[in-house]
Amino acid sequence: MSEVAAVDEHEVEVIVPLDDAKAKVLDNRIKSTVENIGDRLTILHRLLDEAQQGQVHLTMGFRSWTEYLADRIGNRWQIGGDERREMAQLLADRGMGVRSIATITGASKSTVSRVLSKVSQDGTPDPEPVVVEGDSVEVSHSGTPDCGGTAPTDKTVGPDGKLYPRPKPRKKPEPKPLDETAPTEDTPPARAVQxxxxxxxxxxxxxxxxxxxxxxxxxxxxxxxxxxxxxxxxxxxxxxxxxxxxxxxxxxxxxxxxxxxxx
Known part of the structure; x- marks a missing residue:
């Protein structure tokens, strides 16, 4: 684990990145877990928490935490709907924007937005909001904003470590009128493959x-x-x-x- 310096409650916590050997071991475990994602999302949750706390992305030479996530997780696995929803929430909780999540999970941006909106409505906490103070915003090495003040929810952290506007949710379309030719409860089900x-x-x-x-x-x-x-x-x-x-x-x-x- 990373070393955390003891500080006064009014001081900024200083986190020392993991050394090269420990970072590489943890990095390899993350890549291995991603490649065999299946039922191992719980393990990946724990590994990513440890990697973010230890700032593995710095030791491995990435500009930001979100850039590290995109490189290590993107285009490495195929998962079903439930796992895709869980992975989308996992990435959003760690500061990644909708566009990056869509690229990694293979889903469309509208699908990711809808999934995250549904999770929030079900009572799951939203990701930590970005904090803007005046006209300047600073982002820490861990991929989260470093500043105080009011916390708006209209920003997200991109793979390059910079802040970008969070896409506004689209209005839910009005339900279409019932198609008289559409299948009903009385319609016999389609024949399943033997x-x-x-x-x-x-x-x-x-x-x-x-x-x-x-x-x-x-x-x-x-x-x-x-x-x-x-x-x-x-x-x-x-x-x-x-x-x-x-x-x-x-x-x-x-x-x-x-x-x-x-x-």
């Missing part, structure tokens, strides 16, 4: 992925790359392997039961 068909389609996709993984092992860089793989990489592959093994065992048991001759 389970065997879905399984065969997914198996084809999975076969393509395993072929690509196998090809990697024949790459001349493979042996050297093994030393850079992490526990998270091994756990992710093991989870997939166990899941496939369980499904295969269930199918094999059903086939065996089908061919058994009653006594």
């Amino acid at each position: 389970v065997p068909t879905a399984l065969r389609q997914l198996t084809v996709t999975l076969k393509g992925a395993t072929d690509e993984l196998t090809a990697l092992t024949y790459d001349k860089r493979w042996d050297k790359a093994l030393g850079r793989l992490t526990d998270a990489d091994a756990e992710a592959l093991q989870t997939i392997a166990v899941t496939i093994a369980d499904i295969h065992a269930a199918i094999a048991a059903a086939l065996l039961a089908r061919t058994e001759v009653p006594a």
Whole structure:
């Protein structure tokens, strides 16, 4: 953890950035967690709290905390709706603007704005507002404003560490009149894809992925790359392997039961 100097209540807290070795270890854990995001958002929450407190972005050579977040988290993972909402709130809580959050999560700016608005309406605290004093604004190395006075909510911190106007929420559009041709409760549901068909389609996709993984092992860089793989990489592959093994065992048991001759 970073070293925090003891100060008087009226003085500014001085936080010493983590040294190079500790920062790199923490940075690698963040990147590993992002690459296997799935159910590991809780771990990522804790790691980012520790990284922001320790000002890892300074040790790693970034201009601001938000620039570090964009580099380490952006374009590294694919997540579902619920996880995307949680990640959007996580980034907003750490001072990132709507545009940057949209780039990282792969959602549109309007979607991010709507998600954050819904979270706030549900009772979750909004991110810390930026503080403007007179005509000047200073932003600390941690990516949050350094000043006193009234705290407006119309500013956000960009990846370059500067302050930008926060986009105004759009007015909710009036509901459209009911389309008489639209499906109703009496409309029969669309026919779902049959389970065997879905399984065969997914198996084809999975076969393509395993072929690509196998090809990697024949790459001349493979042996050297093994030393850079992490526990998270091994756990992710093991989870997939166990899941496939369980499904295969269930199918094999059903086939065996089908061919058994009653006594």
